[in-house]
Amino acid sequence: MKSFVRLFAPHNHRGVRSRPPMRFVRQAATGLLLAVAASGLLASPAAAATLSEQRAALRQVSYKAAQDYVNARPFFAELARTNGIIVKDAIASGTASLKEVGDALTVATTQAAMDAVAVRMQAEATRAATVRKSAEQLEVLEDLREAQQRVAITAFDDLTVSRISLTTYAATKERASAFTTQLAADTAVQLGVIGKPLAAPDLKSPAWLGALQNGSGTIPSISGWVGFPGGCALPSAGTAFNPVLPTDGPGVATNKVTIASAGSRANADASLKAIHEQMLRSAKSEAAIALPLADLQGAYVPRIARLGYGWLSGGDTASRNVLASEARKILAAGPESMNTLTSSHLLLAAATATDWTKSTGMEETVLVRWLGPQTCLQADKENFVDAPTNIAAIHNSANIVAAAVFLKKSPARAAALAKESLESIQPALRHITADGGTQEGPGYWTYQSRAIAVLYSTLPNVYAVPPVSMPSLAKVSEYALNSTGPDGRPTPFADALPTELSPLMPAWDAYVRNDAGVSAWVAEKLKQKPDAYLMWWTPKPGTVPTKKSVLYPKTGFAALHLSGSTATLKGGNNSANHAHLDLGTASIYRKGVQWSVDPGAPTSAPPGYYSDSMRWTFWKPSTSAHSTLMVKGVNQPMTAVAPVTSASASAASVDLRQAFPGASTATRSVSHGTTSTVLKDEVRMTERKDLVWQWVTDASVSLGTDRAVLRRNGQMLVLRFAGIPTGSSITAEVAPEKGPEGQALTIVKLSMPQVQSLDLTTTAY
Incomplete structure (x- = not known):
């Protein structure tokens, strides 16, 4: 669109546009605003002449665009996930863009500036109207999908009990398949304009709904799509993707x-x-x-x-x-x-x-x-x-x-x-x-x-x-x-x-x-x-290799092996699917016994267990159910990430700073030796907090002033602490739930009040 001034500027005798009288500018502005009003973008027509009147008219355009975004908002929760996200993002970016133009409108003090704002505002109004209309039409397409599925499934059920002939079923199947391609093409068109200053086209697929439901006529199939009756169309694929099974076996x-x-x-x-x-x-x-x-x-x-x-x-x-x-x-x-x-x-x-x-x-x-x-x-x-x-x-x-x-x-x-x-x-x-x-x-x-x-x-x-x-x-x-x-x-x-x-x-x-x-x-x-x-796939075996210590950086896990013993250290990403808030969890296998127990998942997940709003209120996925260091009574952040590194085949460490917001240092290191395993926790924080070192076990536990003694299957493991802060206490508490195999669990806790700097060493032997 040309600016108000240049669109109506008279030419001089040399064919060059000269600056027009103000009355031409006002007339041009009034004409464009009336045209915008006629297109439905203004709340009401305005015979604007002055900058203030033009500003007021464009404010009406802005208000209507903002309302279009408000009206589009309910749809993103109703649509398929990806489509809903596209609508949601378009609303967010469009609202921000509309505000930016509105700010420019506020400070426009010349006709040239007002011309430029008007062009931008019309684009924003078109963008907003398209988001609203496309969101509505995407929901219509989902309803049409359900209608197609009902037709296809009913036809199949009727064929199964011989209510219709195979010929009738085949015709219905062909129409349903073609209809899915119409829906796919319509969906692609709507997604192609959302977020752009382009008008949303009307849907084409509803025109074929009658033919589908009445079981008459032919529905054209849209090229580039492959229809699935009872389902959705997918993009066409080359023959190289056709999986062909052997016929002789x-x-x-x-x-x-x-x-x-x-x-x-x-x-x-x-x-x-x-x-x-x-x-x-x-x-x-x-x-x-x-x-x-x-x-x-x-x-x-x-x-x-x-x-x-x-x-x-x-x-x-x-x-x-x-x-x-x-x-x-x-x-x-x-x-x-x-x-x-x-x-x-x-x-x-x-x-x-x-x-x-x-x-x-x-x-x-x-x-x-x-x-x-x-x-x-x-x-x-x-x-x-x-x-x-x-x-x-x-x-x-x-x-x-x-x-x-x-x-x-x-x-x-x-x-x-x-x-x-x-x-x-x-x-x-x-x-x-x-x-x-x-x-x-x-x-x-x-x-x-x-x-x-x-x-x-x-x-x-x-x-x-x-x-x-x-x-x-x-x-x-x-x-x-x-x-x-x-x-x-x-x-x-x-x-x-x-x-x-x-x-x-x-x-x-x-x-x-x-x-x-x-x-x-x-x-x-x-x-x-x-x-x-295993019988079909296993070639001639050799010898099972000796276990080697390995760091799994993507998984967020380190396994340290010696003959007959293993220590592990868990880092990773708390936001991963099925994750627990367990960064820093350590385990020790010695003397034929696994001395720590991960609580696992509930045998039968209670309502809300897999929802973000409730999951972390349950004990098993919470930080307090794991053998790690934590702020007392506080779960690790759900978004925390803890990289694991390995200095050697017998040592690994995890950076827990994101698990302790505000900490300049938060590191847990594990050194695994032939006779003992050493855990070192180093923390530096900007403010004092109550910290808890804990160990979850199914062994029996007895306590000393600087140690916990674990006994299981006739074996014993001592956890001896060094660097305990003043005022700390060691306790052994019955866990609120049983372990993954139904066993009773005990939590060894070293409670450390008001710690700002921690250098704690735990030796397990």
Whole structure:
């Protein structure tokens, strides 16, 4: 837009604009303001002539723009997460920009300045109106999505009970699929203008709602999108992303080569032969058990591996028949919700069983009821599928495998879903492969292991060359070997239980890299608990390597090993998924005993446990439930980060300054020796605070003036303190809750009042 002055400036005889008389300026200003008013941007028309009158008219424009932002605000809570964030951010940036223009309007004292402000104000008014209208229309699109889903699901249900013909269903499916592409295109257009000084276009998809709901006519499909009935459209993908399973044998998790190779190893090794025969007997027993649906859903994931081994490695047709029938039963029952990990675990297992048995007939069920909702998680960029968490790893792994198994007749859909899922899973994979561990704790490391291992072992069977580079699992294997203590258990942190790490990811990694050391570790796990995947994936083992001290900087964890003993130190990020406020937590394993206990998560999480507003009111995730140093009665900040460093194979330290706001120094160091472990706490603060050093244990405790003596399993560990501040006291208190295995816990506390400078040394021997 030209300025008021230049738009109407008369020309002199040379064709050059000269300064116009003031009456022309006022007329021009009045004309533009009336035009703006006519467009609906002014609260009321104004015949402005003076600068003050123009300023008043533009104030009205500003007020209406501000009201548009107010009216848009309720929508960001109603929309899908990513879209809601986009609207929220547009409101925030637009409000700030509007204020900036308003400030310029206040100080405009010349016509030229007023002209410039008017141009900017009109842009801001357009921007604000677009945010409001697009937010409204995005909500309309979500309502239209639900309408499409109802049509698709109803049609599928009607087909299932023969209320409609296959031809009628196919036509409805085609219309529903095309309608999802209309919705996707409309959504992309609205998101493309939010936050810009561009008018929001009207929606096009509502024009096709009648055709969808009335079951008549044809709905055009928008190019560049692939529609999913009962779900959402995804961007088209190239044929390189289409996962194609082998037709002459299994392709999920295993193939003819791995099965034959495992059989050869079993025939050549008496101990493997015994495990092989044991697993075949187990498969026969499993096949003889008939489970009601609720029990089957709870036992299904490990059950299919046992039955699968009986069929694929033993040729047991009873196992095959049960695999096929139970997969159909699981899929026909439908998912609880694809937002739940239970559903994705079931989908992954049922897809595996379907591939192994070459069963058919459930493709439409999976497309409409299972994969449809998954595509909407992808389309909405929900953190269920794109965050660096175990949740995303499990959802996406299930998507990719299910796409390969159930979308064989829909290669465009298979490619689109596989592409979205392969790309969405990358943050989760980068997280767990950065140093091999995960900030979510060892429990969730294991929880995602089956999904990731099945995905990795399937990809070579469906792609000659994976279309997306997959990070190596080598560091994951290293974590499994070296993050654990002499008892083979990991030191728990976050919402974790003290259970052993799953060998599934290391098993596949050992197979791919032919790593004899990792394979030896996996072989020991196989002897402890036979498993089909471990039999198929484990190459010839060598010798289990001696544990080495390792720093896991991304996970925020250090493990210091000597023969028969281990000390660990926890740092990391309190804001990580499933994290506890546990920075600085230390543990010691000596004399065959783990002397500290991490409280883990509740056996049954109470209401509000996973919400930010209530989570930290519970004892187990709070700082007071961990063996660390803390300000008395105060949780560490939820956003605190504590880097862990390692000076040598026997020493590590953690910077706890963010855990102690206002501290210039806050360091905990651990030195692990053959006869003792030394903890040093150094703190410097700007003001005095009550500090508490604490140790959570399931040992019995007796106290002295400068020590606590712990006894368990006939062994004893002394915690001796040096540098205790004046006025301190040592106590042993019963913990408010039991440990992760139901054991009573005691908290040893060294309470130190009004400390500003601390140099405390604790020697454990």
